[in-house]
Amino acid sequence: MPPSRPEGIAIGSEPYACIGSIARGDVYRASLATGSGRVVVEGLGPEHPVIGLKTDAWGRLFLCGGVSGEIRVADLRTGGITRTFTVGTDATMVNDVILTPDAAWFTDSFEPRLYKLPLGRRGEPGDRIITVPLSGDWVQGTAITANGITTTPDGRALLVVNSFADGGGLMRVDPRTGVARAVDLGPTRLPNGDGLLLLGHTLYAVQQRQNAIDVLRIDDAGTKGTAITRITDPANFRVPTTAAVYGDRIYLPNARFDVAEPTPETDYDVVSVERSLAAGRPGCHTARRVSLHTSLDGVGGYLYATGSGLSPNGVVRFYAVGINTVAPYSLGYPLTAGADGTLPGWQYIGYAGCRSGQPQPATIVVLDQSSGLVTTAGTTEAFRHCG
Structure with a gap:
């Protein structure tokens, strides 16, 4: 990959990954078969980063603008930004996004709230953002708190990483009210929880600074999770942040947050692991x-x-x-x-x-x-x- 400080990754129905750039706000699209690619959305500069992102079935990209407080929608075919919304306060950090049938939901790492962008029948974004304050069991820390987001297996609620409460874990959030309830994960803690990937009832929680993916079995309603396994690869994981799936493999960008001051020579890559590693099958390889x-x-x-x-x-x-x-x-x-x-x-x-x-x-x-x-x-x- 070109040096761009990657963080988020999104993969649609074709074997291509879109990776966002913290450094410039670009979106880079790469072939999963060859690794070759190009910038498909030109960034607006260092003050307009891209953190998390998702793509829909109609060729739209939903982009999290980090500390810019921006939520952007881009056209993957033309590379143009079609909508920009500014949310929150000066302390806002728009971090991650999940798409549901009727909305795009965004987390704010520094404020106890979610942002809802209503979507039309063909995914077209609405005209305004709805702010949903978080309450209930939600505890806001002094640093990054909310991070990755996905839905519960039954689709009725949202699961959000809270890296502060009770040593780090998951919150089940009612999308109508914002009331959060802690998910029972047993002894598992997610103090470095970042991106979430839900496949059926299997949840992959990326623990970036731990260079690991915790794999959990989540019940239908998203109230309880049981640890299945942990995927690690110290030689190849270099602070992976988020995860996306294509076929039998899960792809993760190495954000290299271990490098305090990246230079043009700092190298970045995307690594992959086999989904079957979650079942603990012998003989499976870790990231190549x-x-x-x-x-x-x-x-x-x-x-x-x-x-x-x-x-x-x-x-x-x-x-x-x-x-x-x-x-x-x-x-x-x-x-x-x-x-x-x-x-x-x-x-x-x-x-x-x-x-x-x-x-x-x-x-x-x-x-x-x-x-x-x-x-x-x-x-x-x-x-x-x-x-």
Whole structure:
């Protein structure tokens, strides 16, 4: 990914992810098959970030504007911002969003309230935002409190992360009244709870600074949750924040909040885990991560890769996309992962020669031949390094 301080992710019915930028407010759309992509919504600058986001069936993006206090609606096809609403106070932080059949619901991390944007029959946004104060068991902390949001399995209420109350947990919120009731999660606590992903009765709660996903079984009404498992990958999770699903995989952007002052050289990526990990099945891999290094010479560069989370003893192939070829360009040097699924050290994968007129860096795509899964290793300047 281009350096943009990603935070939110949204995936619709096609194999593409939309990732929001805290740094500039851009929305970047990337192929899940190749990792290549482009900015589809131009940001308005550092004072207008994008935190959480969701996409609907009609090509709209609903964007959380963070401390700008903005709620924006964008057209994914044109890249234009079609609606902008300003909510809350100077202390507001619009953090996350969930779409229901009749509304888009937004959390405010610094104020005890939700924001409701009514939607028409085909998802068209209404003309005003309704502020819903939170009451009941809701406890507002001194820092970020409300975070991720989703619906209960029966669709009658909302589930909202409260990272402060009782050491961090979930609140079930009545959307008509704003009355919140603590969800019984047993011993599970969510002090670093961020994005929520509900699939049936299975809830994936991303605990960003813990580099983990807590997986819970939630009852119909959303009053009780039972821990199923915890998914971790210390080598590849680098403060993941939110989650979205496509097929049998869950995708998470690494926000890199561990980097106090990001620079243009700070790298960002999206990692994925198998949904079956939630069932605790043996033999499932954690997030796949392959990194790329380019050693430039006068008219191109030598490419090297290292990685983990690959099929044990499996063949790994590398391709370049985004260059002036019709199909992905094979680099010609397949590697074999170790018994532990790693590519140890920096292993040579091929030479990339200068291509006249190459306008942008090439993306290097990785095929795990045993599983058929594709990821990206990064980008290289080698194809356009012509001396």
